[in-house]
Amino acid sequence: MLYGDISSFQPMEIYVDDEAKLTLHGLVQHYIKLSELEKNRKLNDLLDALDFNQVVIFVKSVTRAAELNKLLVECNFPSICIHSGMSQEERLTRYKSFKEGHKRILVATDLVGRGIDIERVNIVINYDMPDSADTYLHRVGRAGRFGTKGLAITFVSSASDSDVLNQVQERFEVDIKELPEQIDTSTYRASQQAACYFTSEALVHLTEIICRPKENPRSIIQIPATVSGDGMAFIIAQDDKPSPPDSYGSYIGLMDPSTEGFFRQLAVEFDTYKNPRDIDKNHIAIDTIDVEHPVAVRSLNDVGIDLKSGRNIRIKIEYDGLKKILQVHVAYANEPMVSFLKHKIAMEDTVPQQAYVGFTGSTGHISETHQILDWNFTLYALPEDSLNQGIGGSKPTTVLHILIPTLVVLALAAILILAAARRRRKARREGWKDIEKLAKNAANAPKFFTYKQLEKATRGFSKENLLGIGGFGSVYKGVLPDSTIAVKKINATSSQGEKEYLAEICTIGRLRHKNLVQLLGWCHDRKQLLLVYEYMPNGSLDRYIGKEFLNWETRFKILSGLASVLLYLHEECDNLVVHRDVKPNNVMLDTNYNAHLGDFGLARLLGDDAFVTTMVAGTIGYLAPEVSYTGRATPESDVYSFGMVVLEVVCGRRSRGVMEEFSLVDAVWSLHEKGALLSSVDQALRGRCDEEQVRRSLVVGLACLNPNQMERPKMRKVVQVFLNGDEPLMEVPLARPTEVCLSLPSSSAELGCFRVSGGGSPDEITIQYDGCYTK
Template sequence: MLLLIIAVLIHYNLFDLAESHNFSYPSFDSASCADGSNLICWGSVSSGNGSLQITPHQSQQPKDTNEVGRVLYRNPVLAWPSSFSTTFTIKITSNSTASGDGMSFILAQDNGPSPPESYGSFVGILDPSTEGGVVHQLAVELDTYKNPREIDGNHMAIVTTSMERPVAVRSLSDIGINIHSGRNIRIKIEYDGWEKLLQIHAAYAGDCLVEFLSQKIILQDTVPQEVFVGFTGSTGHLPEVHHVLDWNFTMYELPKVSLSAGVGKTKGRKVWEIAAPIIVTFSVAVMVLVAAALKRRMLKHEKRDDMEKLTKNAANGPRYFTYKQLSRATRNFRKENLLGTGGFGSVYKGVLSDADFSNSVAVKKVNATSNQGEREFLAEICTIGRLRHKNLVQLHGWCHDRKQLLLVYEYMPNGSLDRYIGKDFLDWNTRYKILSGLASVLLYLHEECGSPVVHRDVKPNNVMLDSDFNAHLGDFGLARILQNNVCVTTMVAGTIGYLAPEVSFTGRATLESDVYSFGMVVIELVCGRRSKAMMEEFSLVDHVWNSLEKGLLISSVDQMLGGKFDKEQARRSLMVGLACLHPDQMLRPTMRKVVQVFLNPDEPLMDLPESRPTEVCLSLPSSSPSTTLTDTGSIAPHYACFLQDLPDEMTMKTDS
């Protein structure tokens, strides 16, 4: 198992670990385009009411006037050697049957405005004076008007030096999208700096993204090493409004060797990617077999030297510690240093005599008797090692020695949130900050860190508090990565009371089940007491629903606050909590919607039914005309609903 961990870590560090740069805009307000903000807004661009308007509303557009807008992130990003990923939601509207001309996502060579005559079909990218290669940039164009030599007025194109001769083009009609529909459209653009491959995915917001366009592009031959990223848009004689509703961008710096990879060398690199971990594993195995013949003391020194060399090469990655180092740091894992015990082991406070760690750390000693222990250990190393967010507990290092698995985290002096709910006082501003931070990190895990990550055990025990009472989400022993919208799990995990009801039937943890768990944390923190089981009479959720039905929702707020809290924030927080706890997973809000509610007091709340819903509704695979729940846990048809409020049994009705 140790060889597997070492091989995975070395392979991971050879190819994926690098400096990254990312930013996120869940929505936009009037300050987004203000002087001194992180966005530079040129031409007709304005911000407010949750969106960037690249071109103005029809009522603000003078008749027969060409409009051009360009908005760029203020700081340049590395175009090569790097890989990047960006997702954004757009909406294009017009009050006439004919409109134009379109908008684009752009990698610009400078942070200046669009060329002076880039209105109309030039979409703010080029103009007659720059058409043909004067400007070094890359744009993904969304074209809404059919010009001569264009396939239609509903297509996307990859543009570098010429609007008339795009690098690649395809009609959005091929995947059932009408850009003129006025609906929100989600777009994901990824560039693989190793493969020199630009990939575009698109879908209506709420639908699964569909691969739309793929094109080999060598960025070092196309754009400067540093570029400014953003959006452009334009109109001609026809009105059209271009909205950007949200935007996430992540760039990963690659080693210089990647510049010579890609075109013409893809096959060789793939062979190396497959061979590298095998070679490394074999080499380490030989080293271990040879070292096994040496004295125990010599083996320990050699192992420590090998691990230190490995971790020095893993820039920004978790480092390796010896068992002796961690035992000394925790005073031989004394009971006095015990911070807490969970399902996967005990956590101890430690102090490392290391120049890199002047502060205390928390050392998790994973249960050696757990059948899943090594699997969770490897998941934490590989998953947390690539995640970076201010509200995540930072993993500093790891150890696999003496048949023990140990993880070294940053120390949180204020412990976990569960020690405060109903037991110790937290003022309202602190509670609201904790909820906002927890929502922000779940949004990052679900939508902004590459492949979606399901935490699977969101609860107060796993929400740690630093010295300023900022929330940090920890314990990724249960995390699983979703690839291409497919949930990969091996066991039902979570904590009763925070576990979404459908998980008990399907055995699948999803993004929606994380939302449910978050909703329970919201209710508990605002009300100041822990919940009972969902099926139990007079549960906390029942209490809050009863208060809502009587028009006395604020009466549910923790009495320890003595009325000293923002009543509107408390009301909106409780409404968010109830919406997240909806038994039908399809009716729960996304974490993006939750973050928008917490950040923007004018953001509309989710619709709630007049009384507490009691049906647990599931989407199930179709394998039989009848509905059965078998001993093995397989469930038959398309859709099933279970009455939630029966204490001794659950009544099921189906809808095929």
């Protein structure tokens, strides 16, 4: 379950004298050691990761405040700044905008920031270290007021910064620890007031209906989409313990038979299964001590809303502590909210003074997946004079002495999607779920970007920013405040688009090598699939072959880097990876013309098997001949593609394909037979290169292009030849081999030999079965 903590209100006083101690209620303090150049990136990461009501960021100078605020606004953060360089009128106007919640981030200098005292500020970030311990206390005192849990984060970038931090810890006897990589951002504290008001808006995601019979718990059987169960609930609970063990099915994780009637809690349930006492299988109910006898219930059929419709549904829960009215509003997304269910309830008699806010859900034999896509939890206090008024002007009652949570915007967004959609739509949703799960669980998981961020970075995916168009998407140049990126926008009409998208996230997300294109982030928003890479200023290798001159040293560096990364993929990473589309278009060049292999849209992670069988995929001309017959990609087929790249780079011309007359492969083999291999070298290099190194590279290329996959070298041998001029070369026959040896799937045929001519067109096929030849 996901919970937000509600604790009692405790007023605070902030003071500084010789005996002062930092005793701010609920304040958590951390520091981050980093350089000045790293501050902007770290601030961006923090604001993306933290759940906050309002944030104050303190800086030292007017110039720094203006520059930082401009950067935050460019990154689409709701930021505003105040500093001493502004007129008093302008500062007050901006301060009012922040105080009223129109802006959630305030950048301030110390002089004007001392007046900030906003109850919704729960985080203070010291972008610049204050000059003294006193100033530090004045700054962090802005977080954690009115009983809310506060977080103070300080950037430490110099020795003097460390000295001030040490003074703070010694003077106020506090332990300020380094910020961990993972911090808990889901907990909130709310002040309990005698009268309270809270709202909550929600979207939930329910998918994949399956049946798990008791006789065989491991079996999973699909059943009709008309069956579903059981639902989920928004809950204010007395503690943060897990749901009771028998709270499955109709109990929706709230309670079970042994605890029914003993819990002090309030729940609003969204029920998708009709149990004996339920009115139907599409209703909302308010539960307290008993789920079988809700205090209020109504069918969603009354307002034409179906929890299983597959449409986005917004739900808003609102409680007025003065009137003691709990109200539920509901609507499909982008439609006006309607008041759906209203019930009078005394919160002080229902939930304890200290409680937890969150969600529960359950399934029975029939299952559905619940997903909370967004949850924003904000708290406000009611005016003091409202606490002295009874309902309708009556005298104060005992409720005025009980602290009630004052919750204001609980924004819950979700999709209630049950597997009532067609099989194609279901498969599509499963693909989304896989993408999210695998991307988040991958080691060094790339960052998630919003579509709005990438749209702005690429200037609306303009033609001016278009870098190129691939088989299933276009690549655009993008500019972020701190870096330049390349954004691949997957073609929505590509039948393979989502599969290739998933392959790139899952494959590149766990790979790390200096010659791989780094995947920085990803996005699936507004039904768009996008990948974010580091930008390669010199483009792809294909633009240089036969067009722009590269000296031999640069070409050899490119080939060595490409060989190194293929060795990593084939032998050195955790799982064998077959790229399946090695070609110059997918070799990117950085500022120093180092090779970076990219475009993993066809790549596959392999386990114990040494090949992957799928539809024939790749680029004609770079595909190994055996792949055309078997559809199996192997490390050896990557080696063949690498050999083709070697010939193109050394000879300075693109291949016309092995099936074409006068193809590059035929030409180089022919010159090799005549003992004139160096005659194939790019004329622009003649007399300007190490001829022995060039000759050895051509031999490597021909060895990799052997039609017999069993005779091709391993990438480790290729790397050794490139790195060591004394390493013995692999043997290459004088004439081009004409056999393609295949591993056939039949249990009775271990090897098949195809007699080929013209580099890949079979004129005689010979298949060996159990030692006998059949023609």
